[in-house]
Amino acid sequence: xPPCAPRMALSEAEILATVLRxxxxxxxxxxxxxxxxxxxxxxxxxxxxxxxxxxxxxPFDLEIETQGKRRKVNIWSLGVGRAGRSRKSAAVELGEAxxxxxxxxxxxPDPESPEGLVDSLKSLSTxxxxxxxxxxxxxRTAADGYMRPxxxxxxxxxxxxxxxxxxxxxxxxEAKSPNLSMLAGVNQTLLDQxxxxxxxxxxxxxxWLVLCA
Numbered sequence: 345x346p347p348c349a350p351r352m353a354l355s356e357a358e359i360l361a362t363v364l365r366x367x368x369x370x371x372x373x374x375x376x377x378x379x380x381x382x383x384x385x386x387x388x389x390x391x392x393x394x395x396x397x398x399x400x401x402x403p404f405d406l407e408i409e410t411q412g413k414r415r416k417v418n419i420w421s422l423g424v425g426r427a428g429r430s431r432k433s434a435a436v437e438l439g440e441a442x443x444x445x446x447x448x449x450x451x452x453p454d455p456e457s458p459e460g461l462v463d464s465l466k467s468l469s470t471x472x473x474x475x476x477x478x479x480x481x482x483x484r485t486a487a488d489g490y491m492r493p494x495x496x497x498x499x500x501x502x503x504x505x506x507x508x509x510x511x512x513x514x515x516x517x518e519a520k521s522p523n524l525s526m527l528a529g530v531n532q533t534l535l536d537q538x539x540x541x542x543x544x545x546x547x548x549x550x551x552w553l554v555l556c557a
Contacts (some may be wrong), residue, residue, distance in 0.1 A: 360389040370426055372398055375439075382438055385431035386557030389529070392421035393439035394555070396472060396527040400443060400450050404523075406468045416470070418525040422478070422552045424532050430557050432529035436476040439527065448472075450525075458493050462509045465501055465519035472525040479534035486538040495548050498524055502551055507523075532556075 366373040372394045379390040388471055399419045407414045408466030423432040443451055455461035465471065485491045497507055501524035508518050543549050 358385050359391055363387070363391065371401070371432055375442075376493040379435065383431055383434045385435035386425070388555040388557045389423040389425070389430070389432050389435035392423050392553060392555040393435050393527060395419055396421045396525065397439050397443060398462075399525055400472045405448075416448040418502055418523050419551045420502065420526045422526075422554050423526070423529040424535055424554060424556045425529075427531040427533065432557075433476040434526060436474060436529040440474045440476070443472075447480075455494075458497055459489070459509050461494065461497055461501070462507045462517055462519050465507060465522040465524065466517060469519065469521055470523040472527060475526070475530075478530040479538070480526035482530065482534060482538035486540070495543070496546075498526070499547055499551065503545050 363373055363376050372391075375394040375397060376387065376390045379385070379393070380387070396419055396486035402417055404416075406417050408417055409415075423430075423435060425432045437529060450472050451471050452464055452468055452473045454473065455464045470525070473538070476494075481494075485494045500507060501519070504521055504523060506518060506520050507522060508516055510516050539549060
């Protein structure tokens with residue numbers, strides 16, 4: 345199914361009911377209540393941003409057991425909506441601003457290239473990378489070429505697998521135990537244009553918590 349097939353969507357009322365089941369004072373519930381007052385973005389986007397913020401506050405070495413293996417905790421959250429109307433970018437930017445004000449140590453830069461990704465994760469192994477306008481990244485990495493490996497490398501970083509690159513002087517640069525989370529917002533049309541059938545079969549799209557509104 346497409347990422348935002350109508351039968352997969354939750355209503356605002358369903359999301360609100362789920363959030364209200366959380367204890368009063370819970371970080372996620374508190375953030376969503378605050379975000380609703382700051383922007384009229386749909387609750388689905390505030391939920392995705394709030395989950396990413398919650399993950400960003402976890403200890404670097406926190407692990408869970410899944411499929412018989414222990415792995416670090418991360419989340420890829422993607423808000424998908426119509427251009428200019430769904431306020432997805434406003435929701436992402438609100439959460440990012442709070443993390444910046446809080447001097448969140450896991451916020452990472454846009455790596456901009458495969459080499460930049462390795463270098464960045466070598467310097468800071470646990471990161472949350474934020475894209476308020478994810479369409480540009482998808483366009484740059486969609487076609488076969490220099491940037492296409494970024495998606496595969498990001499999947500490896502999500503799984504905690506080592507990333508490497510070799511300099512011109514043969515020196516090896518290694519990001520040995522990466523833990524990459526991402527928070528992004530994207531126009532539905534751009535997502536449709538730049539996500540391929542392969543992205544649904546190789547694990548790229550299955551990593552995302554896709555929140556549509």
